[in-house]
Amino acid sequence: MSDLDKAIKKAKDENQLKDADLRQQVLDRRKLVEESYWELSVLLHQVYHGCSYQGWGYDKWKDYVEQELDFRLRKAQYLVGIQDWFGTMDPNIREWVKSIGWTRAKELINVVSEENAAEWMNKLKGKTLKEILEIVEADKTAHDGQTSISDGGGGDDSGNVKPTKIAFKVFSGQRENIEGAIEKAMLIGETKKPEVGLDLICTEYMNTSVGVENSADYLAHVEKMTGLRLIAFDGKLSEVLFGADLINHLGGEESS
Numbered sequence: 001m002s003d004l005d006k007a008i009k010k011a012k013d014e015n016q017l018k019d020a021d022l023r024q025q026v027l028d029r030r031k032l033v034e035e036s037y038w039e040l041s042v043l044l045h046q047v048y049h050g051c052s053y054q055g056w057g058y059d060k061w062k063d064y065v066e067q068e069l070d071f072r073l074r075k076a077q078y079l080v081g082i083q084d085w086f087g088t089m090d091p092n093i094r095e096w097v098k099s100i101g102w103t104r105a106k107e108l109i110n111v112v113s114e115e116n117a118a119e120w121m122n123k124l125k126g127k128t129l130k131e132i133l134e135i136v137e138a139d140k141t142a143h144d145g146q147t148s149i150s151d152g153g154g155g156d157d158s159g160n161v162k163p164t165k166i167a168f169k170v171f172s173g174q175r176e177n178i179e180g181a182i183e184k185a186m187l188i189g190e191t192k193k194p195e196v197g198l199d200l201i202c203t204e205y206m207n208t209s210v211g212v213e214n215s216a217d218y219l220a221h222v223e224k225m226t227g228l229r230l231i232a233f234d235g236k237l238s239e240v241l242f243g244a245d246l247i248n249h250l251g252g253e254e255s256s
Contacts, residue, residue: 049080231243
């Protein structure tokens with residue numbers, strides 16, 4: 001065996017050991033999720049974005065979560081999402097989020113930022129989960145009304161909060177796809193409210209598209225998730241939109 005082969009084998013063995021250690025850490029933390037959810041959130045974030053579960057025999061994230069961790073997919077997505085949103089914020093904010101528990105923290109994704117964190121810390125101090133839900137919902141509804149994306153209004157003259165309405169037109173095929181997705185989300189979320197199902201779909205999309213700013217980023221993410229190399233070609237423009245480097249490689253340009 002050449003020195004190069006030995007070096008490659010050593011690196012591979014070290015990576016396998018790291019993955020095995022990561023896998024065990026997740027299993028250990030899973031049992032303590034209510035007491036130390038933040039550590040599990042960090043580990044699951046690493047497993048999810050690094051697709052480590054694929055090396056453990058699971059083709060899909062959902063299968064790994066439900067079969068090995070015995071978690072509901074929704075819960076695992078929340079834990080990953082908490083890390084996506086709060087993981088790089090100021091240490092003081094992270095410590096506060098860590099202290100309030102995951103059931104409260106998940107409600108503050110896309111709500112609390114480094115700019116308004118101090119305000120939210122004061123606003124939610126000593127509040128129960130039910131009170132936090134009411135405060136967050138009122139805040140979201142107020143902002144919906146201000147941005148005029150609804151035709152239902154954000155409230156009446158007495159200050160009572162009302163749900164807002166969003167309307168748009170879709171083709172029949174799109175409608176079937178949308179309704180099917182909402183029904184599945186309602187089943188997973190154990191809810192009878194379609195608006196909750198839609199919100200779950202949007203939450204998962206926001207969580208899984210972190211760092212994706214355009215179609216090239218999305219295709220690169222798909223490559224990472226599937227382990228496949230992709231090429232996207234626009235026949236009308238006769239232009240390669242993604243994967244030009246792969247074409248060059250297959251054509252032998254890199255070796256010339």
